[in-house]
Amino acid sequence: MLLFAKMLRVGLVSVPIGPPAPGEEDVVHLVREVDAESRRLFGRALAIREVDAGSCNGCEIEIAGLTGPVYDSERFGIHFVASPRHADLLLVTGPVTRNMEVPLRKTYEATPAPKLVVAVGDCARTCGVFQGSYAVVGSVDRVVPVDVFVDGCPPEPAQILRGILTALRRPLRA
Amino acid sequence: MAATLLAVMVGAYGAGAAAALLGGGHPAGRALSTAGAVAGAGAGLLLGSQVLAGGPVWTFAAPDVVGLAGGILLRLDALGAFFLVLVGMVAAPAALYGVGYSTQYAGRYSLRGLGAALNLFLLATSLVPLADNVVTFLLAWEGMSLASYFLVLTDHDEPETVGAGNWYLGMTQVGLAFLLAAFLGLGAAAPSLDFADLRVAAAGSTGAARGAVFALALVGFGSKAGLIPLHVWLPRAHPAAPSHVSALMSGVMIKLGVYGLLRVGLDLLGGGPPWWGVLLIVLGAGSAVLGVLYALMEDDIKRLLAYSSVENVGMIILGVGAGFLFQALAMPGPAALALAAALYHTLNHAAFKGLLFLAAGSVLHATGTRNMNRHGGLIRRLPWTGPCFLLGAVAIAGLPPLNGFFSEWLLFQSLLPGIGVSSPVVAVLMVLALGMLALTAGLAASAFAKAFGITFLALPRSAGAAEAHESPLSMRVGMVGLAAACVGLALGALPVLATTGAVAAGLLGPSAEPPTFALGLSFRTPAGLARMSPAAVIVGLVGGVALTWLVVRALASRRPLRFADTWGCGRVGQSPRMEYTATAYAEPLRRVFSAVYRPTEDVTVDHHPESRYFVQSIAYRASILPWFERYLYEPLLAWVARGGRRALALQSGSVHAYLAYVVGALVILLGVLMVTGAP
Numbered sequence: 001m002l003l004f005a006k007m008l009r010v011g012l013v014s015v016p017i018g019p020p021a022p023g024e025e026d027v028v029h030l031v032r033e034v035d036a037e038s039r040r041l042f043g044r045a046l047a048i049r050e051v052d053a054g055s056c057n058g059c060e061i062e063i064a065g066l067t068g069p070v071y072d073s074e075r076f077g078i079h080f081v082a083s084p085r086h087a088d089l090l091l092v093t094g095p096v097t098r099n100m101e102v103p104l105r106k107t108y109e110a111t112p113a114p115k116l117v118v119a120v121g122d123c124a125r126t127c128g129v130f131q132g133s134y135a136v137v138g139s140v141d142r143v144v145p146v147d148v149f150v151d152g153c154p155p156e157p158a159q160i161l162r163g164i165l166t167a168l169r170r171p172l173r174a
Numbered sequence: 175m176a177a178t179l180l181a182v183m184v185g186a187y188g189a190g191a192a193a194a195l196l197g198g199g200h201p202a203g204r205a206l207s208t209a210g211a212v213a214g215a216g217a218g219l220l221l222g223s224q225v226l227a228g229g230p231v232w233t234f235a236a237p238d239v240v241g242l243a244g245g246i247l248l249r250l251d252a253l254g255a256f257f258l259v260l261v262g263m264v265a266a267p268a269a270l271y272g273v274g275y276s277t278q279y280a281g282r283y284s285l286r287g288l289g290a291a292l293n294l295f296l297l298a299t300s301l302v303p304l305a306d307n308v309v310t311f312l313l314a315w316e317g318m319s320l321a322s323y324f325l326v327l328t329d330h331d332e333p334e335t336v337g338a339g340n341w342y343l344g345m346t347q348v349g350l351a352f353l354l355a356a357f358l359g360l361g362a363a364a365p366s367l368d369f370a371d372l373r374v375a376a377a378g379s380t381g382a383a384r385g386a387v388f389a390l391a392l393v394g395f396g397s398k399a400g401l402i403p404l405h406v407w408l409p410r411a412h413p414a415a416p417s418h419v420s421a422l423m424s425g426v427m428i429k430l431g432v433y434g435l436l437r438v439g440l441d442l443l444g445g446g447p448p449w450w451g452v453l454l455i456v457l458g459a460g461s462a463v464l465g466v467l468y469a470l471m472e473d474d475i476k477r478l479l480a481y482s483s484v485e486n487v488g489m490i491i492l493g494v495g496a497g498f499l500f501q502a503l504a505m506p507g508p509a510a511l512a513l514a515a516a517l518y519h520t521l522n523h524a525a526f527k528g529l530l531f532l533a534a535g536s537v538l539h540a541t542g543t544r545n546m547n548r549h550g551g552l553i554r555r556l557p558w559t560g561p562c563f564l565l566g567a568v569a570i571a572g573l574p575p576l577n578g579f580f581s582e583w584l585l586f587q588s589l590l591p592g593i594g595v596s597s598p599v600v601a602v603l604m605v606l607a608l609g610m611l612a613l614t615a616g617l618a619a620s621a622f623a624k625a626f627g628i629t630f631l632a633l634p635r636s637a638g639a640a641e642a643h644e645s646p647l648s649m650r651v652g653m654v655g656l657a658a659a660c661v662g663l664a665l666g667a668l669p670v671l672a673t674t675g676a677v678a679a680g681l682l683g684p685s686a687e688p689p690t691f692a693l694g695l696s697f698r699t700p701a702g703l704a705r706m707s708p709a710a711v712i713v714g715l716v717g718g719v720a721l722t723w724l725v726v727r728a729l730a731s732r733r734p735l736r737f738a739d740t741w742g743c744g745r746v747g748q749s750p751r752m753e754y755t756a757t758a759y760a761e762p763l764r765r766v767f768s769a770v771y772r773p774t775e776d777v778t779v780d781h782h783p784e785s786r787y788f789v790q791s792i793a794y795r796a797s798i799l800p801w802f803e804r805y806l807y808e809p810l811l812a813w814v815a816r817g818g819r820r821a822l823a824l825q826s827g828s829v830h831a832y833l834a835y836v837v838g839a840l841v842i843l844l845g846v847l848m849v850t851g852a853p
Contacts, residue, residue, distance in 0.1 A: 085741050103744030110741045113733075 024070075030161045031076040037168035038077070041114075042088055045077030046164070049087035049111065053104050053140060054130070055094025058154040059121040063091060065157040073161070084111040089164065092144070093120045095127035096137045108144040116167045119146045120160055122153045176232040176250070179221040180304075186214035187297035194289025199280075204273065207289035211269035211296055218300045219262030225255035226673050233306065240309055244367050249306035252677045253441065257303040257433045260521055263659055264425040264528040265296050271532050271652025272418040274645060275539060279328065279416070288328055292419070295321035299422075302430050308357045308367035315353070315430075319346040319398075322427060325419040326411045338407075338414035345407040349397030353434075356390035359383065360442065369442060376443045384443050388450055391438040392457075399431025401491060402461040403802045405484045409468070412480035413544060417535020418652070420476060424483045425528035429520050432490055436513075439498065440681045448600070451499025455603060458495050459610040461488030466617040467770055470624065470763055471798055473756040474544045475534045478625055479527065482570065485614060486523045490516050492607060493585045496592060497678070503595055506686045512588040513678035514689055518671055519581035522663055526569040526578060529656035533563035536649055537629060540642035546756040548636035549629040555642040560630045562653040567622040569660045572615045575712040577663040584671075586611055617763075624759045633750040757796060764798070772799035 038046035050063060066073045067080065081087050084107045096104060108117070119140040122128045130136050140146050147170055150163035190210020197203025225232060231252075237245030250258070269292065276288055298317030305311035323346070327339045361367045364375035376384060397404040408428070412420045439450065465485030472478035493516025500509035536559040537552060538544055553560035569576035572583075589611070592604030634640040644650070663670060671691045679688035742748040764773050776795040782788035824835075 083741060102746050106739065106744045109738045110744075113736070 027071060027158055027161070030158060030165065031071070031073055031078065034073075034078060034161060034165050034168065035076040037165060038088070041168055045079065046089060046168075047079060047081045047087050048089050048091050048164075049081055049084045049107070050091045050093070051100075051104055051107050053092050053094045053100040053124075053143075054097035054136065055121065055123060059093040059123075062154045062157050063093070063120065063160060066160060071157050071161075078164075084108075087111050087115070089116040089118060089167065090144075091118050091120055091160075091164075092124060092140045092146075095123045095130045095133075096140055096143050097135050098137055099135075101137045101143055104140075104143050116147045116170075117144055118148045118150060118160075118163050118167050120150045120155060120163070122151055125149045125151065128153065176221060176224065176229070177234065179217050179224070180234065180248070183214045183217035183221060183300060184297065186210045186217060187293045187300070190214065191290040191293035191297070194293060195286055199285055204276075204285060204289060207293060208269050208273050211272075211293050212266045214293070214296060214300070215262040215265035215269065217262075218258050219266070221250065222255040222258035222262065225250050226252060226259065226677075240313075243309035244307050246310050246313075247307040247368060248301070248304045248310065249369070250304055252680045253433070253436060254303035256517060256521075256674070256677050257430065258300060260429060260524050261296070261300050261303075261426050263521075264422060264524050264656070265299075267652040267655035267659075268418040268421045268425075268528060268532065269296070269652075270655070271421075271535070271649045272416070274648040275416060275418055275535055277646075278539065283328055283330070287324065288416070291321050291324045295325060295419075295422070299426060299430065303433055306369050308361060308369075308372075312350075312353070312357070315434075316350060318427060318430070319343075319350065322415075322419070322423055325423075326415045328416050328419070329414065332414070335414040338410035342407040342411040345397050345404065349394045349404075351394075352390045352397070353394035356387050356394055356438065359387045359390065360438075372442050373444070381447065384446055385450075388439055388443060388446055391435065392453070395431040395434035395438070396457070397431075398434070399428050399487045399491065400461075400484050401431075401457050401487060402464050402484060403806055405461065405465070406802055406807060408484055409472075409477045409480040412483070412531075413474055413476035417476070417531055417538060420479075420535070421528040421531035421656075424480065424531055425524040428483060428487055429490075429524060432487070432494065432516075432520055435491075435494060436681060440501075444683070445498060445501045448499055448502040448597075451495045451497070451502055452600070452603060454491055454495025454498055455607050456495075458488045458490070458492030459607050461485065462492060462614040463488075463610050463617075464770075466614050466621055467763075467767055469621045470617060470760050471771065473546050475537065475546050475549075475625060475629060476531070476544050478546075478621065479530050479534060482530075482618065482621065483523075483527055485618060486519070486527065486570070489582070489585060489611065489614065490520050490523070492516075492611065493519065493588065496589055496604075496607075497682075499592070499600065501682055503597075503600070505591065505595075506682055507689065508588060508591040509682055510675060510678045510686055511591075511689045512585075513681060514671060514675040515581060515584040515588045517674035517677055518667075519578075519585055521670065521674070522569070522577040522581045522660070525656055525659040525663055526566045526576075529562060529566040529653060529660060530570065532649070532653045532656060533559050533566060536645040536653065537563075537642075539645055539649070541636070541638040543636070543638055546625070546628045549634070549639050550632050550636075550750060550753060551630070551634040552639060552642055553630040555634075555639075556630075556644050558644055558650045558653065562657050563630065564626055565657050565660060567626045569664075571619040571622040573619065574715050575664060577660055577667070579711070580664060580667045582611075582615055620763070624756060628754065628756045628759060632753045635750045635753065635755070764796070773797070774799075 034046065038044070050060075052060060065071060066078070073079075084090070088111075090108065090111060092104065108115075117140070119125060123130060124140045124146075127133075127136055127139055137143065148163045148167040150160055152159055155163075187210060190207045190213075193203050193210060194207035197206070232250045234248040235245065237247075239246045272292065276285060279285060279288065295318060298314050298321055301314035302311065302318060305314050323339060323343050326342055327335060329335045330339075357367070357372075360372050360376060362375075363379055364371040376387075393404070397407075400408045408424075412424055415423060435454075439445070462485050465481050465483075465488055469478050469481035469485060472481060493512050497509045497513035497516065500506070500512060534544075536556065537549065540552070540556055540559070541549060543549070565576070569578040572578045586608065589604055589608050593601050593608075595601055595604075634642075668691055672688070675688040675691065679686040740748065742752055745752075764771055774797055776793075778793040778795075779789055780791045780793075782790055
């Protein structure tokens with residue numbers, strides 16, 4: 001009953017998508033392009049599984065920004081899923097640590113083909129400050145094949161979106 | 175011929191009991207005892223089929239046996255014959271199964287008692303539908319109850335079993351008290367207690383008296399059939415009893431509650447006002463939905479099956495109630511159809527519930543536990559039990575192409591004419607009953623997906639399940655026999671329905687027409703009430719499966735096939751602890767129906783003394799509120815116990831007080847005689 005009372009009192013608080021605010025045009029354009037590419041490629045919206053292979057969580061904050069109120073990528077059909085079984089694309093962050101090597105490989109194997117891998121952040125390519133640590137196996141492409149690297153420490157959400165778009169435009173691996 | 179068959183049946187069961195008593199511990203004695211049970215069941219089956227196939231109604235009288243109460247009187251009409259066939263159909267496979275199953279009791283419990291009680295139970299059960307006067311009926315009925323009570327107590331070293339036996343004995347004796355009252359009320363105006371005289375007397379009695387008799391009989395027979403709220407003994411006694419006995423109790427004995435209701439309500443009383451049917455429909459629909467809801471929450475496989483029996487009896491009583499109601503509303507066509515569907519479902523339930531209890535017993539025999547959370551992966555280790563259980567589960571879930579689908583569908587359709595009647599109360603009731611029936615069927619499918627999947631699929635979750643071995647030959651023969659009965663009842667749906675239709679029409683009176691089920695493998699009644707073509711269903715199903723297979727194959731051939739592990743969150747090494755358990759499977763429904771279940775959960779986490787990050791053990795306990803025990807039986811039992819303690823004051827132990835009681839009673843009696851002026 002409380003719920004219904006609250007629904008009556010508060011009403012509709014979300015606002016419909018209007019024209020993009022100044023400075024937001026690029027992002028909206030980008031997300032729409034990602035959506036269009038995904039529809040062309042998979043026939044539907046894009047499902048992403050995020051794998052933290054040992055990151056400092058800086059990249060995770062930026063990825064979380066993708067789903068936040070500014071970018072809100074869900075409204076364009078880019079959504080994060082809970083299982084690689086449902087995913088088209090893996091978003092891998094961080095240097096690959098020893099503990100995460102097997103899980104990352106298993107995640108890659110569990111993802112149905114056709115699939116894409118986007119490695120996010122400098123660490124994913126070079127291991128960053130963790131380079132040479134006894135706990136680190138190496139860059140992401142030593143463990144699973146990577147389609148696109150997104151540089152930055154951490155990269156902005158818009159850069160991540162551009163990386164995803166680049167990956168979608170690449171010819172698919174068999 | 176019929177007399178010979180009856181003599182063979184009684185003789186075989188008697189000889190079986192005697193053989194068990196004399197040499198029950200010896201293999202030869204046990205073989206003879208089983209042979210007696212199987213021969214008795216076969217003779218009963220033949221006797222029943224002979225009458226069902228159009229043989230004459232057959233009677234037998236031994237007026238001198240218990241002459242004071244009216245003597246033994248037997249009569250086999252179509253209704254009795256139908257239930258006699260039902261007894262024989264389950265009894266023979268269950269008795270065979272018992273050979274292998276009861277070896278586990280050797281040395282611990284008396285095999286003599288078990289074999290003798292089983293034969294006597296079957297004899298009494300077979301005589302119930304034959305009885306034609308009150309004393310014969312009550313003797314057979316009580317024999318059946320007492321013999322089954324001793325069968326339930328087989329494993330009497332378990333305290334749980336003794337408790338279950340007490341519940342069962344209490345419920346069945348309370349039921350008997352109500353039956354006695356019902357028969358006495360019925361016989362008050364009759365010259366004798368023969369059923370023929372009762373029929374005549376009932377036709378002349380007032381509506382209130384008939385209603386009272388019906389209500390008393392409903393409580394008496396309902397407690398045997400397991401109607402909610404009289405169902406409490408089923409989930410206790412069925413798990414405690416040996417599995418072939420559970421199969422007989424659940425498949426056969428509770429059906430005799432339905433028999434009694436039909437015999438008293440329609441045959442002796444000749445039907446009644448609409449409220450009888452409405453009451454039966456309400457009780458039946460309630461039992462069906464609550465039964466399956468409780469079945470879903472069970473982790474114990476035999477308790478799950480017991481609650482599923484409550485559900486199926488509810489569905490049968492729903493159909494019977496529709497028959498009563500349609501008859502009261504002068505709609506003989508739909509009434510016959512509803513009763514025919516209910517009887518067909520009765521027969522089907524006997525077959526598949528018997529099969530499921532036997533298969534569950536085989537699982538228990540192999541793993542040593544009834545807890546499904548400790549099963550798993552049994553289909554590879556039990557290559558006969560697994561498919562048999564699957565077949566029974568598909569049948570009971572009402573999935574085509576097996577028998578449960580046909581009877582549930584027909585039951586569903588037989589309620590449809592009720593929507594069109596002019597009384598708005600009945601029309602609304604029928605719509606609600608249809609909804610309840612549909613909900614029940616859906617939930618039953620879920621419950622049996624759980625029962626089969628959690629028990630037989632994935633990896634074993636205990637050492638017992640990992641080392642399980644298939645049961646001996648006799649147990650496999652019993653299971654395969656009942657599985658064949660399920661398939662046969664599905665393939666022979668038309669002839670079986672013609673038979674149940676004739677039985678139903680016979681119950682409704684001489685003017686009633688049996689519903690016709692047209693040939694050409696379709697159920698079609700003249701009024702267009704029920705329409706279904708089993709052939710089309712089977713062709714559609716097989717075609718659909720074949721088409722899916724072809725499409726998948728065509729798609730797969732274009733893409734390379736890749737094998738990968740089951741996704742286990744990327745963990746290294748997957749263990750059975752990561753599997754779905756019975757509790758986990760039921761969790762979503764526990765939340766959806768939390769208003770009914772009132773679930774309580776209790777999680778206790780035990781941390782390492784030095785760090786909260788290391789968990790040593792987690793204990794999880796979930797329970798649901800047992801409404802009927804908490805709010806009906808506990809207060810009732812407490813009240814009885816309180817009354818008993820008060821009455822104890824009378825028993826002072828003093829001879830003087832007792833003499834005073836006698837004198838007091840005498841004075842009161844003389845006073846009453848003086849006032850009333852009786853001689």
